Every structure is written in C-alpha cells, then in structure tokens.
Amino acid sequence: MHLAFVTSLVPDGTLTTGYEIANAAIIDGLRRAGVQVSVVGFTWPGKQPIDPENTVVLGSVDVQTHTASAGQRLLWLGRALAEGQTFSSVKLRHTGEVRIRKALQTLEPFDGYVLNGVTLAGAYPDLFRNKPSIFVAHNVEHQSAAENAVAARSLVERLLYTREARLLKQLEAKLCKQADFVFTLAEEDRVPLGIADDRRSATLPLTTRATAFLPLSSRQPAYDLALIGTWTWQPNRIGLDWFLEQVVPQLPHSMQIKIAGRAPAGLRSDHPGVEFVGRVEDATAFVRGAKVIPLISQAGSGVQLKTIETFELGMPAVATRSSLRGIADVPENCTVADDPAAFALALTHAARLRLVDGDGRAFHAAQIKAMDRQISRGLAALPRSMQRHAA
Structure with a gap:
C-alpha cells in the first residue's frame, strides 16, 4: 500500500x-x-x-x-x-x-x-x-x-x-x-x-522516539522542578499561567524552578526560585536535571507529548488530569492533582522525598x-x- x-x-x-x-x-x-x-x-x-x-x-x-x-x-x-x-x-x-x-x-x-x-x-x-x-x-x-x-x-x-x-x-x-x-x-x-x-x-x-531511553545508573538533579515547552502556543500558555499564578506562590521560596523554551515577552514570576532559561541545547538533559517534572496542562485536546516523554524517561512527576489525555497506564511515580494547593503540596513532597526514577522502557514498549x-x-x-x- x-x-x-x-x-x-x-x-x-x-x-x-x-x-x-x-x-x-x-x-x-x-x-x-x-x-x-x-x-x-x-x-x-x-x-x-x-x-x-x-x-x-x-x-x-x-x-x-x-x-x-x-x-x-x-x-x-x-x-x-x-x-x-x-x-x-x-x-x-x-x-x-x-x-x-x-x-x-x-x-x-x-x-x-x-x-x-x-x-x-x-x-x-x-x-x-x-x-x-x-x-x-x-x-x-x-x-x-x-x-x-x-x-x-x-x-x-x-x-x-x-x-x-x-x-x-x-x-x-x-x-x-x-x-x-x-x-x-x-x-x-x-x-x-x-x-x-x-x-x-x-x-x-x-x-517521542523510535527507540526507548536507557535508564541512567545514577542521576544527580541540579534543581527541583523543570518545565519545557513552546509557551507562545496559547494552550501551553494557559497551563503556564495557571502554574505561575496559582501553584508557584504556594511553593517554598527555596525551591528551584527552571522554565525552558520560547516564552512571550514580559513573562515573569515573583517567586525567587523561578528562572526562565530560554532555549536549551539538550532538552533531555535539561529534564533529567530536575527532581520532579510538573505536567501542567489546563486546556487543549489531543495528547501531551511532554507527558509521554516524561514517562519514557521514568521521571517522577505531578500531573493534572488534562496532562494525562491519551495515557492508558500512568506510572506509579506520577501523582495526579488538579487543585493548585494539592498540586503544590505534591511537588513539595516529591522534591523533598526524592522519588525514585522508574524504567521507562516498559512504557515505551507498551505504547x-x-x-x-x-x-x-x-x-x-x-x-x-x-x-x-x-x-
């Protein structure tokens, strides 16, 4: 054919x-x-x-x-x-x-x-x-x-x-x-x-790729949270605004939050740990540099490829239900929360407890x-x- x-x-x-x-x-x-x-x-x-x-x-x-x-x-x-x-x-x-x-x-x-x-x-x-x-x-x-x-x-x-x-x-x-x-x-x-x-x-x-990621024998996170995306796309921007305005103010001031990707002019946060880093050379290395990945979708439809990549990497995550569209089996090291306070609390606990990575190869094979x-x-x-x- x-x-x-x-x-x-x-x-x-x-x-x-x-x-x-x-x-x-x-x-x-x-x-x-x-x-x-x-x-x-x-x-x-x-x-x-x-x-x-x-x-x-x-x-x-x-x-x-x-x-x-x-x-x-x-x-x-x-x-x-x-x-x-x-x-x-x-x-x-x-x-x-x-x-x-x-x-x-x-x-x-x-x-x-x-x-x-x-x-x-x-x-x-x-x-x-x-x-x-x-x-x-x-x-x-x-x-x-x-x-x-x-x-x-x-x-x-x-x-x-x-x-x-x-x-x-x-x-x-x-x-x-x-x-x-x-x-x-x-x-x-x-x-x-x-x-x-x-x-x-x-x-x-x-x-997100033809072959599965190989798990790292040891991973040393350099910061607490990492987000990456094209924030000029309106559905992504809606999620980021929700995160910055409703979740971030409830996070400890000591928490380090790196946000990568193309962002609209004027985007900012009063939280001392938030840093907009722009384009990164190695997106996978950037994501693996975090303790936990916030999956923050609030709008749109279809599937969230960043969610799939996070699970393929075996990374600990906190996700909204909207971020899990198209995902049949959610890994054990992913916490689901839609309320901003519950989301912030789950991120804080996950970062402090240093949740273990999973092996994303099984998730990739099932997909x-x-x-x-x-x-x-x-x-x-x-x-x-x-x-x-x-x-």
Whole structure:
C-alpha cells in the first residue's frame, strides 16, 4: 500500500515541537506496518526534508504568528476574512490548488491519503477526495480555539478566536465525514469530533522516539522542578499561567524552578526560585536535571507529548488530569492533582522525598505495541474503500 502523507510541515529531523514529534512517530508507525509513505507538505525556511527521496516539498513557509511582522499578520487576517478560511489554513493558501495537484500526480500510482491535521487539508478541503483517506486529528481544534477565546486578553483576540472556533468546527466535521477512518491522539477527543463509533475511529498511542531511553545508573538533579515547552502556543500558555499564578506562590521560596523554551515577552514570576532559561541545547538533559517534572496542562485536546516523554524517561512527576489525555497506564511515580494547593503540596513532597526514577522502557514498549495495533485497524478500513473508488 502506498499512501500520501499530507501535512503542513514535512519532517526535517529537528523535533522541536509536539506536532513534529507526533508526525515522526506516525510516519514510523505506518512504515512498520509495511506502508510506502510519501510525505507532501512545506518546509520551514532554510530547512530540508530528512527523507528527500520520499518527500514532495510544496514550498517553504514560516507559519508562526508571533514571529511574523504586523504587515504579514494583517495580510493573513485579511485573506482569512475575505476567503472564509481559518487563520491557520490561510497561511498555506498561497501555493494554489493547481500546483498541489501537479505535485500529487508525481506520486502516482498511490492508493490514498493520510490527512495529517486540519491545517493543509483544511486549506484545500475538496482537493483530497478522489482517493480513500485517513484523517489524523491531532487535537479537537475548535475546542482549543474556544478555550483560547475564553482566555483571550483583549476583545479583538476573543472575537478572532471565536470565529476560528466556529470555522474549525465546520471544517473538522467535514474532514471526519469524508475520511474512511479517523485517528485521534486522545480517547476523549472522539466524542466531540462525532466519531466515537469504533468502526470509524481509534485512539493512536504515541512515543517521542523510535527507540526507548536507557535508564541512567545514577542521576544527580541540579534543581527541583523543570518545565519545557513552546509557551507562545496559547494552550501551553494557559497551563503556564495557571502554574505561575496559582501553584508557584504556594511553593517554598527555596525551591528551584527552571522554565525552558520560547516564552512571550514580559513573562515573569515573583517567586525567587523561578528562572526562565530560554532555549536549551539538550532538552533531555535539561529534564533529567530536575527532581520532579510538573505536567501542567489546563486546556487543549489531543495528547501531551511532554507527558509521554516524561514517562519514557521514568521521571517522577505531578500531573493534572488534562496532562494525562491519551495515557492508558500512568506510572506509579506520577501523582495526579488538579487543585493548585494539592498540586503544590505534591511537588513539595516529591522534591523533598526524592522519588525514585522508574524504567521507562516498559512504557515505551507498551505504547509502540498499542500504536501498531491501532494503525492496523485504520489501514484495514482502506481496501474496502479502494474498491468503492475504483468502481
């Protein structure tokens, strides 16, 4: 079976975001199942695909809103309003349908599509209907947009997120309806997407890497807590704001808290132990430098890749229930707490007691096994559809 993996950004080997990590895991899973996968999408500016022989590049694009100029943001917004498109999809509309059709023709013969996320498939919703398809819903995007609207800091932001939520709900319903099978990354996402029927959808467990981390014979933490993420992404920012405003004030002043990753300007904390360290060269080493990992998600959908990586490393953690979406088996050295006071108390106890590390290899192996099983289910739905398309 030969499938075109249609995605906004093609893998380039730099797994810096959860989206990129998930894409690599899904492509690896399809190839383990014996599928010939050809990737179709855009590259980041200055980047090259990691697998050029099996990749069709549609062009180069920087889809980050926070780094775009004011003029570029206004151009995207104007086009989105004029064309009735979501803000995220309109960024990919400059290529044009004709060019994408020609790119797809270079892959023939192929059997179907894997529509990876809503962005590129949503930019051209009628382009990928001539063959069977699997839709990968990384998140319930309309739900995330609605949560962003509630958390918006201005009326204009609230109105834009509300519009995005309305359009995304329509778009996700369309993509789910036309797909022959849908993968979500969290069980909780199937109902709001209207695809809870086991014959039409399945939850896809993920890993953050192809091979398991080897446990360290000894680990000497240099600080108490470590958080890492792209904090400019609104769902992540909502969790970080909750942590800084409601949890951190209840932590001992002696506690050392390192926060790595891209952060919005002006982000700060009055706690003397909080340090924003920006980008780190080795994310794994940074995480392993902590006694405990706070898993702080408060919003969004899909799966938290940082949660999976924490469990793959065997690290002690304190997690909100939202952080555990898509996780069937929570390790024993993870405490679950949603109340800010209980969360702070659990972090304090875990850091003082110096909870032992687990062996994340068993968790990684279980995720791989479950993922392969679910991919087989999704692929089994395509041959029947291929016959219908041929007829």
